[in-house]
Amino acid sequence: MQNFLKTEILSKSLELLSKYPLCDSCLGRCFARLSLGHSNEERGKAIKILLLMEIDKAIKEHKIEDLPQIKEVLYNMGEISLTLYKNYFNDEFQNRSCYICDNRINEFKENFLKKALEKIGNNKTFVLGVKLTDELKNREEKFMVENQLFYYESIKNEIKRDVGKKLANMGFIPEFDNPQVELVYDMEYDTVIVFTKSKKYLAFYNRLSRGIPISSWVSKGGESLESLLSTQVVAPYSEASEYRIIDDYPLIIENITEKQVNLQGFHITVVSKIAGKELSTIFTIKPTRRLYRVTVYSDEEIKEGIKIYDKIYDIFIEAKDFKELREKIKNYQVISIDLISTVGKSKLVADTYIKKNFS
Structure with missing residues (x-):
């Protein structure tokens, strides 16, 4: 179907729209570094209009033999293709949400x-x-x-x-x-x-008590680490508040001078001031894999688990994120979950900063 297109941009756009519904902005952003001075929405709309013209021309010149195969592309273009769709098809047009931003x-x-x-x-x-x-x-x-x-x-x-x-x-x-x-x-x-x-500091924390979130805005009327410290706190990544966190997870804290802080289930190690590119980098680095200890109740023996009391077992599960973990534990009666360790550049960053400041 792509042989009637003579430019790489149109060919790539047709390839993308054959697989994904994309709004004007998300399609245009695929080529954002080309034709500076235009918005991504303008790029995407222009590409779609030109592509519609090429498709219409190819249909009229009988270069597209299997007409139904073009339906997916028109659906994935969105409303801009509706008129052309009605010219060639009698069935109802499908409205689809953008694969990237969900419109x-x-x-x-x-x-x-x-x-x-x-x-x-x-x-x-x-x-x-x-x-x-x-x-x-x-x-x-x-x-x-x-x-x-x-x-x-x-x-x-x-x-x-x-x-x-x-x-x-x-x-x-x-x-x-x-x-x-x-x-x-x-x-x-x-x-x-x-x-x-204000001064921003990079710190690493362990959460040893359950049920206390990092930020006040997700706290349902209870305490948070932010309220306990009485200053603004931002976590580049974290875990659900009911998970204990044994590994060292990063925090950005405003205006704090202590090197070690212990309060209501949190142990915090403040390592250095941080700003600019260093701050941006911290926000982009996250674990690639996470190891969880999941305590479960089971009437049947769990051979891969560690029996800790009667019908209670600890099992260790590796997962990319909470979604993958949830899928892996859906058949267990879960008592509690602890984040034990992580793998990836984030672990290297934590080890490097802590060792540098406390060796």
């Missing part, structure tokens, strides 16, 4: 802008950040690698840039080196984290 990219931008304006206060200079959900980050990385998209741009860069432009048009000033305020949009919790001009 929510404009919603993300609007939410970020609204919440940023609520929190920017009297600060004039700013810098923006976006923390993707693990699911979106992994899906986007897999999409980029599997399809060899050399000109791809992350969705978080698009969100930061477009929201930053709107703030700039309102009189606020982007300042990357020494901003008065840093606004980070956390997509998982649909909230904006505010870092004012």
Whole structure:
């Protein structure tokens, strides 16, 4: 079907749209490093219009022998292909959500802008950040690698840039080196984290008690590590609050001078001040695999487990993330879960910083 296309961009776009539904922005972002000065939405819409013209021409010239095979492409283009679809097919058009953003990219931008304006206060200079959900980050990385998209741009860069432009048009000033305020949009919790001009410290923590989350906004009326420390705390990655964490997990803490902190189930080791690229790097490095100790109740003997009392066993399970862990333990009666250790660059970072500061 692709032999009627003569440009690499159109050919690659047809290949992508044969497999994935993509909104204008997410398709355009596949070629974001080409034709600078245009938005990804403009790129994606232009590609779709030109592709529709090529498809229509190929149909009219009988270069597409199996007409039904083009249906998937038209479905995956979205509403822009509806007129052409009705010209050649009588059945109902399928509306599909974008594989990358679920048709929510404009919603993300609007939410970020609204919440940023609520929190920017009297600060004039700013810098923006976006923390993707693990699911979106992994899906986007897999999409980029599997399809060899050399000109791809992350969705978080698009969100930061477009929201930053709107703030700039309102009189606020982007300042990357020494901003008065840093606004980070956390997509998982649909909230904006505010870092004012203050000292940020990298720390590593162990959570030895269950039920205490890191951040106040996910605490259901109870305590959080943030409230216990009485300062802002951000975790680049974490575990559910009912899991104990034995391994060293990173934290970014504002304005703290102690080197070792112990309070209500947390042990915290503060290692150094952190800023700029070093801070950004910490947020991008996460474990590749995690080892959990899961305590379960079982009437039957669990041969691979360690019997600790009567019908209670400890089993050790390796998983990429909580979703994989949940799938592996779905047939067990779970009593408790502990994160024991991790594998990946994040472990190397923790070991390096702690050894450097406490050897």
